[in-house]
Amino acid sequence: MSDAKARGTPSTHPPFRVLLLRVLGAELIVWILLWLLQSRYAS
Amino acid sequence: MHWINWAIVIVWLLYVSIDGIRRSRGTNKLEGYFLGGRSLPWWVVGLSVMATQLSAVTMIGTTGQGAVDGMRFVQFYFGLPIALVILGVTIVPFLHRAKVYTAYEFLERRFDAKTRSLTSVLFLVSRGLSCGTIIAAPAVVFSAIFGWPVGWSVALIGVPTVIYTMIGGVQAVAWTDVKQMVLVVSALVAVVIVLLLRIPVSPDAALHIAGAAGRLRVFDFNFKLSETYTFWSGIIGGTFLMLSYFGTDQSQVQRYLTAKTVDEARSSHLISAYWKIPLQALILLVGVLVFVFYIFVSPPMYYNPAQDRAVRAADPAAYAALDTRYRAAFDARQQAARVVATPEATAENRTAFALSEKAMVAVRTEALKKAEAVTGQPSKDVNYIIPHFVLSELPIGLAGLFIAAVIAAAMSAVSGELASLSSTTVIDLYRRWIAPDADDTHYLKISRAATGLWGVFACIVATFAATLGSLIEVVNRYGSFFYGSILGVFILAMVPRAGANGAFVGLILGMSAVAGVNHWAPEVAFLWYNVIGAVAVVTVGLLIGGGSAQNSDARPVTISE
Numbered sequence: 373m374s375d376a377k378a379r380g381t382p383s384t385h386p387p388f389r390v391l392l393l394r395v396l397g398a399e400l401i402v403w404i405l406l407w408l409l410q411s412r413y414a415s
Numbered sequence: 416m417h418w419i420n421w422a423i424v425i426v427w428l429l430y431v432s433i434d435g436i437r438r439s440r441g442t443n444k445l446e447g448y449f450l451g452g453r454s455l456p457w458w459v460v461g462l463s464v465m466a467t468q469l470s471a472v473t474m475i476g477t478t479g480q481g482a483v484d485g486m487r488f489v490q491f492y493f494g495l496p497i498a499l500v501i502l503g504v505t506i507v508p509f510l511h512r513a514k515v516y517t518a519y520e521f522l523e524r525r526f527d528a529k530t531r532s533l534t535s536v537l538f539l540v541s542r543g544l545s546c547g548t549i550i551a552a553p554a555v556v557f558s559a560i561f562g563w564p565v566g567w568s569v570a571l572i573g574v575p576t577v578i579y580t581m582i583g584g585v586q587a588v589a590w591t592d593v594k595q596m597v598l599v600v601s602a603l604v605a606v607v608i609v610l611l612l613r614i615p616v617s618p619d620a621a622l623h624i625a626g627a628a629g630r631l632r633v634f635d636f637n638f639k640l641s642e643t644y645t646f647w648s649g650i651i652g653g654t655f656l657m658l659s660y661f662g663t664d665q666s667q668v669q670r671y672l673t674a675k676t677v678d679e680a681r682s683s684h685l686i687s688a689y690w691k692i693p694l695q696a697l698i699l700l701v702g703v704l705v706f707v708f709y710i711f712v713s714p715p716m717y718y719n720p721a722q723d724r725a726v727r728a729a730d731p732a733a734y735a736a737l738d739t740r741y742r743a744a745f746d747a748r749q750q751a752a753r754v755v756a757t758p759e760a761t762a763e764n765r766t767a768f769a770l771s772e773k774a775m776v777a778v779r780t781e782a783l784k785k786a787e788a789v790t791g792q793p794s795k796d797v798n799y800i801i802p803h804f805v806l807s808e809l810p811i812g813l814a815g816l817f818i819a820a821v822i823a824a825a826m827s828a829v830s831g832e833l834a835s836l837s838s839t840t841v842i843d844l845y846r847r848w849i850a851p852d853a854d855d856t857h858y859l860k861i862s863r864a865a866t867g868l869w870g871v872f873a874c875i876v877a878t879f880a881a882t883l884g885s886l887i888e889v890v891n892r893y894g895s896f897f898y899g900s901i902l903g904v905f906i907l908a909m910v911p912r913a914g915a916n917g918a919f920v921g922l923i924l925g926m927s928a929v930a931g932v933n934h935w936a937p938e939v940a941f942l943w944y945n946v947i948g949a950v951a952v953v954t955v956g957l958l959i960g961g962g963s964a965q966n967s968d969a970r971p972v973t974i975s976e
Contacts, residue, residue: 388503388504391503391504391685392500395496395499395689396497396500398496398689399493399496399497399692402692402693402696403493406486406489406633406634406696407633409486410486410626410633410634412622412626413622413623413626413631414626414630414632
């Protein structure tokens with residue numbers, strides 16, 4: 373049995389740094405879209 | 416309401432109740448009842464988490480807020496994705512691996528029984544009350560619109576929810592939440608489509624009109640502690656609130672404890688991290704578009720029909736005079752809006768429109784004051800705007816679908832709260848202090864009874880919550896008195912030098928600090944209470960220290976990865 377199997381199923385979850393970058397990236401895109409909405413229509 | 420709309424509502428209520436009860440299979444053990452046998456797929460957990468947060472308050476209160484205040488409320492959620500990522504590598508893996516039933520159970524392992532009991536009692540008080548306000552929001556509106564006693568509306572929402580949650584436990588909650596979530600999002604999208612078809616100008620022109628009225632101002636970068644919704648209160652206060660809500664509130668913790676693995680628990684949170692802000696933006700946009708719709712279609716002076724009847728009956732002459740001024744203001748605003756909708760519109764045209772909007776708001780404010788004087792009740796009618804629109808403007812069928820979605824949103828939020836109230840009552844109080852050695856069958860009976868009793872309590876609170884003002888803020892305000900301080904205790908749990916006495920005293924002083932700010936500096940917006948409470952608890956806890964084990968199970972927790 374391999375070490376990985378012996379330890380149980382290895383985590384398939386991305387490391388914290390990657391996760392943080394992905395989520396913050398997605399949030400940044402949402403902010404940019406909201407900013408574009410505001411600057412086009414509310415200024 | 417047309418009978419077809421009622422039929423849709425009744426069919427939905429029956430479907431959800433039966434589906435929930437069907438899920439009672441596998442709930443003959445405590446772990447099955449409270450944690451679904453720790454076997455639910457991540458997407459079910461994730462949608463259930465979102466459904467629990469999306470209550471009827473969101474469906475009618477937030478959309479109404481979009482209509483009168485625009486999009487800036489979305490800033491409230493800016494801290495949410497950050498909080499969920501932090502929790503994904505701190506509390507989520509720890510609690511999931513600890514195989515606990517409740518978040519507070521962990522506090523006894525780390526600190527002591529009194530800290531666990533105090534936090535669970537605080538949770539029970541705040542959640543029990545907020546559960547009542549969640550039922551009250553749609554109940555009060557339905558009563559005013561359909562002319563029912565509030566008790567009937569409370570029963571319509573409360574009874575089926577209590578029954579399926581009592582019988583089916585958290586499995587029933589999670590699986591029905593998935594269906595409720597699909598219905599809610601479908602109803603919102605359908606309303607947006609109808610609005611875009613009914614507004615007599617292009618979507619681009621409609622957004623120009625909304626923008627000229629200030630409804631599309633999303634970002635407010637002013638750093639003012641007195642302003643509730645700013646970029647900074649959302650990012651800083653919001654992150655603390657969401658850390659506390661998702662990390663330490665049993666209504667959320669219980670949900671990710673049902674996931675099969677730690678990875679699935681974390682993935683379930685990512686659904687909210689990615690989709691919560693866009694969903695809130697969609698909900699606010701519905702309100703903004705309803706505002707634009709009522710620029711071209713004459714809106715009522717009072718969205719709450721009970722106020723309309725009361726003022727009309729009490730002072731017909733004053734009512735007629737106000738109504739005449741309101742209609743004149745409406746005509747002037749519509750004319751100004753039609754100019755803004757043209758490609759040649761200038762800055763002066765937009766200013767003229769904004770002034771006409773202000774004039775109309777002034778007449779309505781006067782009318783609402785009149786209603787307040789006549790009825791002796793708070794006259795805010797934000798929560799009635801969307802229901803009025805739905806019932807008077809949506810086609811038959813779609814109106815029923817939207818009302819069913821409002822009820823669904825209430826049910827999904829309430830069922831999650833009831834399951835968490837019951838688990839905390841049984842695990843943290845009953846099993847801990849009253850009957851520690853009973854068998855699963857006994858605990859299961861008590862758990863079902865606790866769910867039922869909390870349901871009854873919530874329904875009673877719902878009947879009185881109507882007089883508490885804007886329901887959105889009421890729900891958040893209850894939480895904010897305790898949330899920050901409870902988060903502070905969980906942060907202390909991750910610091911090895913923190914000890915049980917420091918955590919307990921810190922918790923008391925943290926809540927005192929929030930109460931002090933609320934009393935002596937009432938201008939500080941409630942989102943900041945979370946920061947104040949958490950910082951006070953951590954500071955006091957670290958100053959007192961005492962990190963050496965104070966009971967045999969106490970051990971520091973470290974961030975797992």
